[in-house]
Amino acid sequence: MISKSKVVLSVMLAIGLLAGCGSKGDHAQPQAGSSVAPKEEKVSITFWRNSGNDAENSAYDKLVASFNEAHPNIKVEMSPIPFADYDTKVRTAIASGNPPDIMAIDGPNMASYAQAGALQPLTAYFKKDGNLEDIPESTIATYTYNNEIYMAPLTESSIALFYNKKMFEAKGIPLPSKNPEEPWTWDQVLDAAKKLNDPAKGVYGIDPAQGFGNAGGTAYFKYPIIWQFGGEIMSPDGTTSKGYLDKPETKKALQFFSDLYNEHKVSSLEYPPDAFPNGQLAITVDGSWSLGNLADKFPNFKLGEDYDIAPLPKETQQAVANGSWSLAISSKSKNADAAWQFVNWVTGAEGAKTYTSITKDIPARYSVANEVPELNEYPMNIFVVQNQKFGRPRPITPIFPQMSEAVNKMIEEVTIGGRNLDTAVAEAINKIDRAYDSLPKK
Template sequence: MKKWLSISILVIFLLGVFTYTASFYNSLSAHNINKGNKRKVLNQVKLTFWRNNGNQAENQAYKDLVTSFEAAHPNILIKMQSIPYSDYELRLRTQIASGNPPDIMTIDSPNLALYANAGSLLSIDQYMRKEGQLGDIPQATLDGLTFKGKIYLSPVVESSIALFYNIHLFKEAGLPLPSEDPNKPLTWDEVVKIAQKINNPKMGVYGIDPAQGFGDGESPAYFKIPLLWQFGSQVLSPDGTTASGYLNSKEALSALQFYQDLYHKYGVASVELPPGAFEKGKLAMTVLGSWTLADLEKSNPNFKLGVDFGIAPLPIEKQHIVPNGGWALGISSGTQYPKEAWEFIKYVSSYEGIKKYVKETGDIPARSSVAKDLSEFNQYPKNIFFQQVQKYSMHRPITPAYPVVSDAIRVLFEEVGIGGKDVSLSALEAMEKINIGIKQIEK
């Protein structure tokens, strides 16, 4: 009996020792794990990311991308800041000038040369050529992200514009609907004839808004420069050093005269249109961007594609050309973490990153493979925008003086469109303004 009692006491003692030892080691292990986690946090790279604030879908898409990136890269923290579009450029330039730029930033692609020339952007050429899978991105898109032979930005989505038309107004006038084939656009002469048949100013009905009216910001240049291209003109020389002989060429003057005639000779365009003119049956045709399709359907649920309105490729003149470009990702030259910044950009602009983004937003993907794998971009109407980007798109002029170019184009089209000013004189003034801006940059 004593023997079994001794054995029992020994077992209890050993169990106690075992329990204490296990507890001690578990505690030690937990301590070491927590210590390791603290080390990871202490060593975590924090990157600031500035972007222009978009619509709800765009904002959510970026939040999701940041979350998924951080989950896959626990050593990198992305501090994203969204800034209203109207304030973005000024705040970004102020931040850069103060010596405290964000590590990663979105840049509207036509402004690329301004930042690159000032030394504010880091060239990502070596990264893009090694890991960017450039063969999956249209050359016209890459050209718009390149300055002096080096790539500075990586794209996520692309953009395009097309002719939107009111089906009811076409049917009331007994007119056939335009072709939905991306390769069979109307000519501008055909558009004028259609507009004349529908136009009825007494009833407040107009034939066309050819290039998004007269607004501010980058919109005028984006929508109106393509008209110059279509008539065979360019804004600047190929090397970007002058507007002389280009913006005032006979082709450019023909484009400007045609634009002016829509308002003052034919009277099929109006300087002032009531809000929602297109949806309310007061405007037969309008040129809109690819990004407005979703907004149009959401804001006007009773105005439906295929029933109330349709989409056709952008009209042509001598050439079939549409604008491209949009907000792309770049790295500040002042960042201390270029490799980590590239990891984020590489992820967001990868096949998977872009696919996630466009599923949320409906925008045109910058990568051809994404568009081919998503059926919506191979079907009407998004196939029109996608194929135009692939086959017929061109970037706006690449010059450090682009803000001057953009403003000069805005004023030029306002003068000939609203004021009916002599196109030759207006073109000459715009040309001189741009040349002065280029010379100032060169100095």
């Protein structure tokens, strides 16, 4: 969950100012391969993470216990923190100069922590024994800022096109391919949505991006549409949106999205609860995590009979957002080498295999995904292949929250408010550039 932009910015400023000042806690950064501690001295490592579901908690409990047993000179003390409180608690601890050694951070927030000097670079550790070639380059790029890797990925998620198979068959519409590399175009999706749309009977053609809500969350669904049309949101260095958010391809994507609601009227600003499994929504874009939810809550709405899954549509190219909660080491840690041993234990191939076997998440590593048969078969192969071959980082920028708010508001104003597209884009660029300019200078 992303905090309100003004609050996040003020806290980031505080962190940035703190990072720019000397303190008694400052120390030279440890290097990969240096001594962890004298053999007779037991090192205690603090690890904070957001409290997850039962499966996630069980997986972490198992990994911490196995690490502590295998490393008698290192003790990891894990603190699960409620999700609603987590981000604030971590930022407060960093600002006060007393952060945990290891912390879980959501991918898009990495750059704000790294820019503030709160994270230990992990590049040297990865090159030493992190098995970088086992992780997709696009995934590593998500956790890289100013040419340094700052976080170690454990799992990934992905989204795809869910469609009501029986509705398609009733209308005689050919079904999309299940091949992850053979997506429909957006024009094909629009054509099907028009044929299936029947508002008089309470049936809507498509929900293209999980409606309108939290900016950080909807970015995960809306940015791929921009990329699929060949557009961009920010510069590769994350400093400006000028020349990117106002690209013709970006504007074409934004206009297409708005037209789904306003010209073609195949999308609605509001849908009934559980519209897709209840037969009131013909096509939707949803995540791999929804498969379990549909099976549990709607057992009579069956995959392969009532609905099926296809890769995300494309216009000029395939694209999907990547990046999930991953592990980082504090720049203040006095035991960074020991902390890396634990991070590598959890996110390495064996740890990831243990974790994902319990949680059923998609592993970030090729080797782990290759070993799980169901990840190489329909429907999970669609999510896995899309992520590995067509995954893209959301903009890597220390102003991600402010950028997300600006882009989300722009899309809402154009789609819901009918605002002129060029005017809305120009204002969003101005907001984003002002936010970046307001960062503390080092």
